[in-house]
Amino acid sequence: QVQLVESGGGSVRAGGSLRLSCEASGYPVSRYCMGWFRQAPGKEREAVATIYTRATYTYYSDSVKGRLTIAQDNAKNTLYLQMNSLKPEDAAMYYCAAGFFPSCTNLTPGDYNYWGQGTQVTVSS
Numbered sequence: 001q002v003q004l005v006e007s008g009g010g011s012v013r014a015g016g017s018l019r020l021s022c023e024a025s026g027y028p029v030s031r032y033c034m035g036w037f038r039q040a041p042g043k044e045r046e047a048v049a050t051i052y053t054r055a056t057y058t059y060y061s062d063s064v065k066g067r068l069t070i071a072q073d074n075a076k077n078t079l080y081l082q083m084n085s086l087k088p089e090d091a092a093m094y095y096c097a098a099g100f101f102p103s104c105t106n107l108t109p110g111d112y113n114y115w116g117q118g119t120q121v122t123v124s125s
Helices: none
Strands: 003-007 009-013 018-025 031-039 046-052 055-060 066-074 078-083 092-099 119-124
Touching: 003 092, 018 031, 018 092, 018 119, 031 066, 031 078, 046 066, 046 078, 055 066, 078 092
Parallel strands: 009 119
Antiparallel strands: 003 018, 018 078, 031 046, 031 092, 046 055, 066 078, 092 119
């Protein structure tokens, strides 16, 4: 059974940093597309960053480029999102997801197969 468990969310001031983790079980994260998505109240869920290590492929949304970094530790079967220079508009529930397709160009949340429960990120100005 595939499970994704996020951790690392919290409350920080603007300019601060957080590192989110997503521990996967039931399948190797290196084989498929992994992504971080976020959803703020009243907004649609959006892709923040995706990674597919077999193709050395990463994607970042324009709003987070240069500030957030997605990474994967295959030995620990864990996905990370290092978040630096946080802004109030980054505040949201953050979810990790696994997509059992061979390309991380797919950014449609509905196409991803498994989701974690989410971890809340709050950024105060």
